[in-house]
Amino acid sequence: MLHTSESALNRNKEARRALMLVMLMLTSLMVSLVPAVSASHITQYAVQRDPSHLSVGDLNCDGHNDIVAVSEMGHFITVLYNDGSGNFADRQDVFISNNASQRAGFVDTANSVDVEVADIDGDDVNDLVYYQENIRFVGESFVRPGNLTTMWGDCSERVNQWDNTEITVSNPYHIGMEVGDIDEDDNDDIILITMDATATNQYIQVYRGTDPSLLTNQQSIPVPLTNGMYMEIRLGHWGETVQGSGLPGGSLGDCEDLDLFGSSEPRLTTPGSEPQSDTMTT
Known part of the structure; x- marks a missing residue:
């Protein structure tokens, strides 16, 4: 009969124990990842x-x-x-x-x-x-x-x-x-916020559908810089009461028009003298 030395047996036991620990760790890791994978x-x-x-x-x-x-x-x-x-x-x-x-x-x-x-x-x-x-x-x-x-x-x-x-x-x-669609004619319009070449004047520029290239469909609106430079714009409905019949067939206040929301930051030309970066204008 082949006899194995006690030291070899001990090494085999340690190897089996280590292998079991590794398998246990891998199993725990896989179980912990199941919700993330499924979600x-x-x-x-x-x-x-x-x-x-x-x-x-x-x-x-x-x-x-x-x-x-x-x-x-x-x-x-x-x-x-x-x-x-x-x-x-x-x-x-x-x-x-x-x-x-x-x-x-x-x-x-x-x-x-x-x-x-x-x-x-x-x-x-x-x-x-x-x-x-x-x-x-x-x-x-x-x-x-x-x-x-x-x-x-x-x-x-x-x-x-x-x-x-x-x-x-x-x-x-x-x-x-x-x-x-800012004018409710079923055609989407384009609104830009831009600065001129001097970087001191800002404008809201509107290009209306169906043909934004027509000069009659374009409008440039100077933006007052009282609250700093506007760096972000979003369209959405403010929820104000509309002075009229609203949408066709509707009653007073039914019109969900698109309003322009602008977030401003202080002018960098004179640090410390402008409002804080928390001004929202509608």
Whole structure:
């Protein structure tokens, strides 16, 4: 009969004990992870480098929300199409540089900083609206104006085949953008908050659907700087009583109009002399 030394037996016992402890720890870890795994699912998808903003909406008329992302210092915006099961592997990069050549270089960067999905022309098909803040290069004595572009949705084409309309925005510094039907004509409108080239004057700029490029559909409203510079805007209903019949067929106060909410920060030109960063204006 083969005899095993007592020291070898002890080592075997220690090995079995260690193995059991490892299995127990792994089992405990797996059990602790079960609620997290069952409650959430994370999948990452690549877009262009330095993404600055994204928006969601149905871009191919299949009833499922897709994703569009814009990026700083690039030439493209990225569209991720939803396959209906929450999978966004179908990616398309849409070339938006002002240089039509695919060999566009650094000086042709689009620098798209904001994007929204909305039905601007009222055809029940979502459009894309993005803002391009053009780059100011070393040695230039002027600030390049920005571009506001609407890509007109088409259910029969992918986004890169959509027609587009470009608007030159004279105030070059972009702060924020919102979309919504502010005049209740069933067409979404575009609202920008911008600064002029001196960075001392601010404006709310309105571009109404169905055609934001028409001068008659554009409005520029100077923003008083009493409460500092506005750095964030949102559209929403304040809940005020409407002096009139409200919506068609409704009674007094039925109108849920869109109001503009703005959050301000102190002017950086004179630190300490401006209001605190807690001012909200409607």
